[in-house]
Amino acid sequence: MLGLIIPLLVDSLTSAALIFFVAVGLTLVFSVLRVLNVAHGSFYSIGAYVAASLCLWVISAGLSPWLTFVALLASAVILAALLGPLVQSTLIQWTLGKSEAVQILATFGLFLILEDLQRIVFGVSSIAEDTPMTLLGVTSIGSVTYLNYQILLIIAAIIVVFGLRMMLVKTRIGKLLSAVVFDREMALSVGINTKRLFTFAFTLGVFLAALGGALAVPTSGAAPGLGAETIVLAFAVAAIGGLGQIEGAALAAVIVGLARVVAIYFAPQLEAVAPYIVMLVVLLIRPYGLFGNDQARRI
Amino acid sequence: MRPIISVLSALVLVVLAVVPFAAPWLQFVLTLAMANGMVALGVAILLRAGLISIGHAMFFAIGAYCIAFLSRLGINEFLVLLVLGTMGSAIAGLIVGAFVVRYRAIFFAMLNLAISMVVYSLIAKMYSVTGGTDGMALQTPTFLWIPLEKPGFDHVLYYFSVALMIVLGYLVQRYWKSPLGYALSAIEGNELRLEYLGVSARSVLLAAYVVSAALSGFGGVIAGSAIGHVLPDFGYWITSAQFVLIAVLGGIGGAAGPFIGSFFLELLHSASVNLTDAWNLITGVALIVVIVFLPSGLYGLIRKRRRSAS
Numbered sequence: 090m091l092g093l094i095i096p097l098l099v100d101s102l103t104s105a106a107l108i109f110f111v112a113v114g115l116t117l118v119f120s121v122l123r124v125l126n127v128a129h130g131s132f133y134s135i136g137a138y139v140a141a142s143l144c145l146w147v148i149s150a151g152l153s154p155w156l157t158f159v160a161l162l163a164s165a166v167i168l169a170a171l172l173g174p175l176v177q178s179t180l181i182q183w184t185l186g187k188s189e190a191v192q193i194l195a196t197f198g199l200f201l202i203l204e205d206l207q208r209i210v211f212g213v214s215s216i217a218e219d220t221p222m223t224l225l226g227v228t229s230i231g232s233v234t235y236l237n238y239q240i241l242l243i244i245a246a247i248i249v250v251f252g253l254r255m256m257l258v259k260t261r262i263g264k265l266l267s268a269v270v271f272d273r274e275m276a277l278s279v280g281i282n283t284k285r286l287f288t289f290a291f292t293l294g295v296f297l298a299a300l301g302g303a304l305a306v307p308t309s310g311a312a313p314g315l316g317a318e319t320i321v322l323a324f325a326v327a328a329i330g331g332l333g334q335i336e337g338a339a340l341a342a343v344i345v346g347l348a349r350v351v352a353i354y355f356a357p358q359l360e361a362v363a364p365y366i367v368m369l370v371v372l373l374i375r376p377y378g379l380f381g382n383d384q385a386r387r388i
Numbered sequence: 389m390r391p392i393i394s395v396l397s398a399l400v401l402v403v404l405a406v407v408p409f410a411a412p413w414l415q416f417v418l419t420l421a422m423a424n425g426m427v428a429l430g431v432a433i434l435l436r437a438g439l440i441s442i443g444h445a446m447f448f449a450i451g452a453y454c455i456a457f458l459s460r461l462g463i464n465e466f467l468v469l470l471v472l473g474t475m476g477s478a479i480a481g482l483i484v485g486a487f488v489v490r491y492r493a494i495f496f497a498m499l500n501l502a503i504s505m506v507v508y509s510l511i512a513k514m515y516s517v518t519g520g521t522d523g524m525a526l527q528t529p530t531f532l533w534i535p536l537e538k539p540g541f542d543h544v545l546y547y548f549s550v551a552l553m554i555v556l557g558y559l560v561q562r563y564w565k566s567p568l569g570y571a572l573s574a575i576e577g578n579e580l581r582l583e584y585l586g587v588s589a590r591s592v593l594l595a596a597y598v599v600s601a602a603l604s605g606f607g608g609v610i611a612g613s614a615i616g617h618v619l620p621d622f623g624y625w626i627t628s629a630q631f632v633l634i635a636v637l638g639g640i641g642g643a644a645g646p647f648i649g650s651f652f653l654e655l656l657h658s659a660s661v662n663l664t665d666a667w668n669l670i671t672g673v674a675l676i677v678v679i680v681f682l683p684s685g686l687y688g689l690i691r692k693r694r695r696s697a698s
Contacts, residue, residue, distance in 0.1 A: 125494060127629070180676065183680065188438070189440060189493050189494050189497065190435065190438070190440040190632075190636070191679055193440055193442065193497065193629075193632075194629075194632060194633060194636055194675060194679055195675075195676055195679055195680075197629045197632075197633065197672075197675070198633075198671075198672040198673070198675035198676040198679075199672065199676070200672070201668040201669065201671050201672030201675070202668070202669050202672035202673065202676075204668050205666045205667070205668040205669035205672070206669065208666075209666060209669075317624075317625070317626055321501065321505055321625055324498065324501060325502065325505075328498045328502075332494070358513045358514070358515075359513070361509040361512065361513055362506055362509040362510060362513065365502050365503075365505040365506045365509065366506060368498075368502040369499070369502045369503060369506060372495065372498065372499050372502060373487060373499075376490075376491055376495045376499075377495075
């Protein structure tokens with residue numbers, strides 16, 4: 090029995106961790122900017138491609154294979170620094186305060202552009218690069234075997250949950266963010282530079298999505314079409330948790346991860362449907378999500 | 389202003405009528421454009437009420453898969469397929485609509501997305517029933533029980549689509565001018581006041597939802613028949629978003645808008661296909677340019693020009 094439950098739990102939490110990085114960025118951007126970014130999944134897939142290419146370069150340059158871990162993190166940082174402020178100041182800033190239809194369409198346009206740019210830069214073939222995973226090896230407890238890399242992913246996700254919450258509660262910029270989320274006009278009128286905060290929040294969102302993509306490379310590689318798949322899954326997780334809820338996204342990611350892995354173990358053909366069925370059930374009962382309130386504004 | 393519109397419409401009709409002879413390669417492109425335009429028209433109906441659905445590709449796919457199943461059962465008359473396929477979509481619209489009309493704004497968009505992804509995943513995974521990602525092939529149907537070869541059928545289908553487009557466009561225009569249609573705009577304006585007038589916003593929306601699903605069904609049947617093959621991608625979320633894109637690109641001011649958007653996009657696609665394969669890039673840029681600079685779409689542009697000219 091235990092031989093079944095432990096791998097099932099490890100697999101679900103790993104799956105949850107990867108989707109959590111994307112979903113929490115989406116939810117963070119939504120709560121601060123009040124924009125649902127359809128192009129968010131593209132940052133995940135571009136992050137995956139950049140990380141995979143960087144890892145391959147580290148290996149081919151003959152550097153220590155442990156540097157691939159640095160490469161994973163560095164690719165997310167580079168991507169966020171390049172794309173975050175650029176996209177925010179050009180397109181996202183313009184959509185602020187517009188109707189949802191306009192926001193969804195504008196970011197869908199961005200999604201189309203990023204999809205093609207990714208294809209032009211990285212081509213249509215997928216890249217597999219599992220050095221970081223094989224470096225960490227496996228652990229066996231009795232008959233149960235799991236990858237240490239999976240544990241690393243789960244720990245990283247937990248660090249992000251607590252890190253984000255700590256940042257919002259303890260740091261100056263976090264408190265400013267909370268103020269903007271709580272009442273944007275009031276924040277503006279007491280002299281908070283909201284535009285800078287928007288850029289910060291959006292860039293952080295891009296970083297988290299790209300980090301998710303980078304960390305997914307060792308287990309699943311980078312492939313075309315990843316952005317489109319990821320964004321709907323991230324929508325599902327963010328909506329289940331309640332848009333704008335960090336802990337909600339974490340719990341929702343665990344539920345969706347569990348649903349997917351249980352489906353894989355017992356009825357593999359239902360794996361792709363499972364997250365959306367969970368989303369449907371939750372939204373029909375609680376349209377604001379598990380942790381959401383009817384204003385859907387809190388962080 | 390009136391005569392100019394009539395002249396312009398007549399001109400468009402003449403061009404559409406001669407296309408199969410003047411530029412045969414355009415026939416297939418335009419048939420698809422009209423099919424997509426019908427779905428976009430359905431999406432535009434909901435946009436009137438301020439609701440954005442990222443899920444209407446599911447009704448498009450349901451219409452297409454309905455005729456694929458019927459064709460497997462041996463029903464092979466196009467008009468019967470069209471009616472049954474559209475009814476299939478409308479019934480699906482009634483069932484889905486009963487749930488989703490309670491929600492507004494982002495929640496409406498999300499729920500539609502969730503349901504359409506369930507439909508998509510089921511179609512893609514139930515290999516034994518739907519052929520999975522391989523899709524299903526369609527036989528060339530008869531038209532008015534007259535057996536036709538594929539090229540002949542494509543010809544008939546093209547002219548039939550032109551006629552259907554005009555009829556549907558006219559009917560939707562009438563619908564928008566009816567009390568039910570005005571109630572739709574009122575939902576975007578002030579839903580509470582509408583309820584105070586004794587009108588049930590949910591019933592208004594449910595009617596609109598079923599109509600929009602039926603329009604998507606028409607589109608699905610025509611696209612499926614024109615391509616001769618149906619695929620799960622018909623119901624993917626990107627397809628849904630494309631339909632919203634077409635509706636907004638064309639402008640939701642009148643029934644002609646979605647078709648203008650659809651023709652524009654398909655022709656742009658055909659024109660750029662020889663130059664570059666970065667098709668999504670072009671569409672994305674076009675979309676952003678339109679929503680930033682032309683909030684009322686291409687249709688709005690034509691109307692404005694005409695108004696300043698007259």
